[in-house]
Amino acid sequence: MNLTHQLSILPLLVSLTAGPLAAQGFAPQDAVRRMQVPPGFQVKLAACEPDIRQPVTMDFDDRGRLWVLQYLQYPTPAGLKPVQVDQYLRTTYDRVPEPPPHGPRGADVITILEDTHGDGHYHKVKDFVTGLNLASGMAVGHGGVFVAQPPYLLFYPDRNGDDIPDSAPEVLLTGFGMEDAHAFPNSLQWGPDGWLYGAQGSTVTSHVRGLTFQQGIWRYHPITREFELFAEGGGNTWGVDFDSRGRILAGTNFANVAMLHQVQGAYYVKNFGKHGALHNPHAYGYFDHVPYTGFRGGHVTCGGIIYQGGSFPKEFEGTYIAANPLANAVYWHVLEPKGSSFTAHFGGELLLGHDTWFRPVDCLTGPDGSLFVADWYDKRINHVDPVDNWDRTNGRIYKIEAAGTRPAAGLPLARLSSKELVGLLGHANDWYRREARRLLAERRDPAVLPLLRDMLLTRHDGLSLQALWALYVSGGFDDSLAEVLLHHPNEDVRAWTIRFLGDQKKITPALQAQLVALARTEPSGTVRSQLACSCKRLPGPEALPMVRELLHRDEDVDDPQIPLLLWWALENKVVSDREQVLSLLDSPAAWHSPIIHQFILERLARRLVAEGREADLNACARLLTLAPGPAEVDLLLRGMEQGLEGGQAPHLTSALEQQIARLWQQPAPSLALVRLCLSLGQARALERTLELVRDVHTAAADRLALMEVLGQRHPPEALPVLLSLLAGQEPANIRQAALAALASYPDQRVPETVLALYPQLPAGLRAQAQSLLCSRRESARQFLLAVDAGRIAAREVPLDQLRRVLLFQDPQLQQLVAKHWGQVGPEPTGAKIARIRSVQHILSLGRGHPVQGRLLFQKNCATCHTLFGEGAKIGPDLTSADRKDRDFLVSSVVDPSAVIRPEYTAYLAVTAGGRVLNGLLADSSPGSVTLLDAKNERTLIPREELEELKPSAESLMPEKLLDPLDDQQICDLFSYLQADSPPAPGAGPAKEQAPLKVCLVSGSLEYQSDDSLAQFQKYLEEHYPVKCTRAFRKSDDDLPGLENLETCDVMLLFTRRLTISGEQLERVKKYCRAGKPIVAVRTSSHAFQNWLALDHEVLGGNYQNHYPPGPLVQVHIVEQAKNHPILEGVKPFRSPGSLYRNPGLGKDVAVLLTGSVPGHQEPVAWVHLNHGGRVFYTSLGHPQDFTEESFRRLLTNALFWTARRTPARKE
Known part of the structure; x- marks a missing residue:
């Protein structure tokens, strides 16, 4: 059946009294009534407030009980003081808290819920641990509970199973970042290999056991206690799961996509401007999200699982089901194979809340194959507004079950023998398979090893892979078995065998020979992908013969992941095994490999030059000698130039100098050669560059590329040429590039020319010119003097440029700024920037009513401001202000001290008696001063009592004026502030309008x-x-x-x-x-x-x-x-x-x-x-x-x- 468009209104499943819509959204039973699911499904209210509130993640134990982490402390830790907040609300605190129970006690709780009647409602409630302080993830296993509470990964032991921790938690790891609670480590999940996997979001920086990282997938082994960063990047991930083949899918906060396929040792997309570069500066590439079509909903896809529960209709099996809290929905997504990875498309709506407070954040398959959904339930879900108006009074968990779902049987699983657990590996519901594997990992029972080996070697289907995983976590995997498994008919068994060998980080010569042969002949892209991943982990002498074979698998050139995986396998061996890496290119056939041509040559040359030692530069010379043609030479030259970026040009070795000289003798040196030699500071390249950039017949792209290098190296000979290009009748992009290059020249001719040209420059170039002029003290002085002389309008100069000028701390510049712009405050704090963005978003989506806005103005603003003749005159009259510029208006309200006009500068007065007063200087005479405060009250202070009088950097206008207002009131207020005229007395939205x-x-x-x-x-x-x-x-x-x-x-x-x-x-x-x-x-x-x-x-x-x-x-x-x-x-x-x-x-x-x-x-x-x-x-x-x-x-x-x-x- 096609479920995408066949949605039916959900029948009432809980016979509770209906209630009206309250301030906290809908009552739980009413929220369920509003929900829509496909035909054949129903929703049950599994749990709700007051038993659970703000659920952020869930886990089932082997008894079928539901463990819930209530994230009540979010978003600020208890007992710590913020000392710095940036524009993304990343917060630095005054100290690192001690682990519980010694550190500050927070409000987070881990609660155990139990369905004692088998009706889907979890009535029995018990708290396992309270007082957690921003605990963001948990997993049950190994005789206790693993808890992520930054900066720690904790283990609460409960080996007797009485649901009371045996002792204070053990600190397993420390160093997880604490800057942003919506990006903490989360989604703790047991992997098929027995490791505990987790995600970390985007806006925290962790330093765990010498590894520094922001976002990515990490893992910890509960027995060996190893910690690894499994993959780096991916955005603000919440949600990690494994499909039936053990592949990881992770959630995302990027729009128009729904998931990432995370593979071992890979690098993934980030918001690089906000979160910084990848921690491997030589990655030279990254994977993006799984390509997606038909996207719906908001940009956050979180808490996702690959459905393998066995009780939903077949079309759901293997689909990715995830929460979309911004859309108040749970969607399912169809995955389709593409090479060694996937593509995906929208499958349909599994649950529509029809309630803007419905905020699903986590999904979990239950013991009966149903889907459990944790609902944060709040009017807001975005983190970017610093106002703490979260509703911590509610939270729900829903159970979505298909018709005919049978109750879970055989619980608790811990009572089963190890042999019986092995029998569960073929269960239709993956929950049983995972729980059985976790229990086997805890027991490590040698008695089941023969049974698992037999299952592994005699089965060719998915059960053989289940047997391999169970055998591995039980301690039964060894090299002799691996030699057999590399020939197993099941490609996933071969791939996971390779992964387990790679995790050992060393292999025997016999296994290496097998793996090299496999790299040459293996038909499966999945296996070849894992070979590439494992080559990165193995030592060079063991890995590079495999890499050689994989580089010649031409069918992988279009694979979404294998080519870059091969580069990353090579990259971490360029320094340690340089000669063996170079030997991969000794044969002429290597230069014809599409993978080498498209993915390796340029990156390899870049990596060698970035390392910059004599042997590395000689290696570049060797590559230039081996290159069979100009296309390959240019790839190497481009890579070498990129390797110079951001560093000093190295002293060339004689071998490399000879190769470059040889290439320069060609009739027309290529653009790549000219750029490289220009970056190296060679005179012949500079001469050629100046010829090309002056020539209007040179391709515009080439002129721009060369001017970019001139800006980086700023040779004096290029200055007159760049000035002439700026002053000439060149296209806008050429003038823009010239201006960008000129910014690096500390020469007086630059500001003189720019100021002379300024009146004729188009708007875009004027902004760039301002940036150039304000970047140096003397040019900034000339710029402000031009403003002072009336040649440039003060209104053209933005606030950020004025703040740059004030950084020089030059008295003359300070006086000029004060004269024309008044008091300019410091850069807004991160919290203010976030609040400005939040208010702008509210206004972009809402519609305000001026009548109601006028009432809000009278209450909140009219004490100081006049608008349409109404109000006081302590502050500026807003009637003639630039009220149509909404960005400026919002910034002025949220950060009133950013710019204070001279006539509205507040003064701070201190009297001899210790009294402190603040207000505008309403009057000043030889005998007294009079201050006018924000309440429109005047205070006269005799001069003889005045100990100190100085201007204040703070505006009289209070901050956080908008915080008491809800979103609609904010829209109403701004609709009045931006109105062309006041609403007529008694006017309302329903009045008849003029056409x-x-x-x-x-x-x-x-x-x-x-x-x-x-x-x-x-x-x-x-x-x-x-x-x-x-x-x-x-x-x-x-x-x-x-x-x-x-x-x-x-x-x-x-x-x-x-x-x-x-x-x-x-x-x-x-x-x-x-x-x-x-x-x-x-x-x-x-x-x-x-x-x-x-x-x-x-x-x-x-x-x-x-x-x-x-x-x-x-x-x-x-x-x-x-x-x-x-x-x-x-x-x-x-x-x-x-x-x-x-x-x-x-x-x-x-x-x-x-x-x-x-x-x-x-x-x-x-x-x-x-x-x-x-x-x-x-x-x-x-x-x-x-x-x-x-x-x-x-x-x-x-x-x-x-x-x-x-x-x-x-x-």
Whole structure:
């Protein structure tokens, strides 16, 4: 059956009294009633508050009892004081806490739940341990409970099984990072090999046993006590699981993808700007997420499991089921093999909460094959707002079961004999297989080894792999068995045999010979992938003969993982086994290997130069000698140049110098050779470079590449050339590159030229010029003196540049800043930056009401500020302030001390009697001073009593003004602050509105925009208070009617590559520069051929052509935007138009809709701000779209929203 679209309303499963929606969301039983699951499924309320609250992770013991970790202390540890917070809320604390029970006692609890009646409701409740302090992960096993509580991995022993810890916990590991509680170590999971695996999120840095890492998968062995970083990177991972073949899938906080396939020793994508580089600087690449199509929901996919429970319909078996808390849903995802890894696509909705408080965070398969879902249950789930308004009063666990599910049998498993446990390895529910394997690992019973060996050697199916895992954790794996298993028919048995050998980090000559032969002939990509992983772990002499064979497996060149795994296996041996690594390239055949050509040559040369010793440079010379042709030479040269980045150019060995000289004798030295020699400081390369960058016939990409090196090396001879390029009539990208290169020159001619050119520079180059001028003390002085002289407007200079200037601590610069900008505070703290972003997000998704906002203004702001003639005049009159710039407005409210105009500087007064007063200097005379405080109260202080009077760096305006307000109140307040006029007395949202004046700007022949907009005008004016005017294309260079832009409320733009110029184009630009409302459709991303920058400068887009036409575009609503006013009444639909490519949208863009075709997904509708005004753009707009009611509602809502009006449909 197809479950994707066959959702039914869940029947009532708990006969409890219904209750109204309260401040804490829905009552548990009401929340269950609202849920939707596919036909044949039902949801039961397994547990809820007050028994459990804020559940973050779960585990079952062998008795079938559910262990729950309640993360009640989140997000701040008890007993510690923050001493520093950055913009991502990473917090440094005053000390490292002692482990429990000696450290500060927190609120976290590990609770045991038991279903004593077999009805799915876990009524029996017992706390195992309380007082934990930000404990983020746990796993039951080995006679106790393993608990992650940073900076520790703890073990609470309970060997007698009485559910009371036998003693204080044992500290197994220390050094896990504590900076951010939403990225702590988590998802503790027993692997098939007996190791305890866990994830660590993105915004903490750990230092565990000499290993420093941020995000990744780690593992700890409970018997040998080894610790390893299994794989590095992957984002803020919550959720780790193993499929039936032992492959790891991990969750993600990246959008449009759902999981990562984590393999041993690999490196994965990170947010490198936020979280820093990989800790291996020579990785030179990383794996991204599993390629995904049909994505739905929010960007967080967490707590995922590969379903192997056996009780769901067959189509679910082997699928990835994971929580999507931002979408208030649990989704399932289909995995399909691709080489040694996967691709994935959306499978369907397993559980829809229909409740914005439903926040699933963890999933777990139970003993009966049902799925258990931990629900954090809160109105918020995002961590980026520092305001602690988490609701810690509730939390739920739900059980999703399929029809016909049978109760679990045979519990507790610990009572079974080891032989009986072996019998469970073939159970249909993987929960039994895992529990049996865990118990066997704890017992290490030699009596079962013959039984497991027989099962392993006689079975060829999945049971043979289960037997191998059980044999390994029971201590029955050895080299003689491995020699046999390398020929096993099951590819997964061969792969895991190789992994176990690699984990030994040394192999016998006999095994090495077998593995080399396997590398040459092995048909399975899965096995070859593990060979590459294990080669990284083995010593060079043992591993490199295998690598040699794998490098010649040409079929793997397109594999998603094997080529980079081979590079990483080579990379960690370049230093220790250089000669043997180089010998891999001695044969001519090696240079024809696609893997070597595409993945190894450039990286190898880069690694050698980065090491930079004499032998490494001679190795580069040897490679240049061996290279069979110019393509291979250029790969090596490019790699060598990259190896120089960020370091001093090495002294060349004679061998390498001779090779470079030989190459330079060629008739036309390649760009790669010129760049390398320029980086090495060679005069001939500089001469050639200056010729090329001056020559307008040189390819623009080559000129830009060479100027980049000039900026890095800044030779004096290049300065006049770069100045002339900046001053000349060059394209913008050439001038931009010249300006970037000039920034590295400490020469007075640079600021003199830049200041002389400044008035004529376009806006983008002006910002870059400001950065250059403010980077040095003397050029900053010249820049501010130009402002002082009126040659440059003070309003053009952003706050961040002023803060850079003040870092020089120069009195003259300080005076100039104070004169023109007033008091400039320090960079906002991380908490303030996070709060600013949070408020901006709230405003981007919500709709405010000015009437209610006016009341909030009167209560919170009018004591000091005037708006529309109402309020006091202690602070600036906001009526004439730049209130349309929402970013500035939000920053000013959250961080009022960032910039204080001179006339509003507060003063701190200290009297002889010890009294301290703060306020504006309202009056000053020889006999007294008068301060006006934030309550509009005046205090006169006689001079004779005044001991100290000095200006304060703090604004009178209080911080955290918005903290008491909820999201709707924040939207209401800002709707009033940004209103053009005050709401009429007694006015409310339901008042009849004046007609919305819409100017329809049309000129897209390809999409019949005239007809479409004419039909849409009829629709608008018939159903809404709208009056339309038209500016319709007469010809490509004539668009009459644009004078209507001067009187309209909002412009609806739908043109394509028109060539208007002069007054007509200026009318459009003037409208956009004024920050007026804009709704833009389809080809408006390239509306005017003479102003293609409109797309990214005004619309926030990045149009890069479109996918081939053919399949209908499926339009999806973005879950986290589903309550946006523009989406009211809009449902998913299909569009016949081709899907536009729009990678890398503007930083403030909020995507409302996405569109997908097979294999691709793109944003198709979004909002953002342009000069403080609202903009909506959609790449939809095919003529048939205008017949679709959801599309018409979309455009209608957008017109009213951008104009800050509420659509009121006519009766």
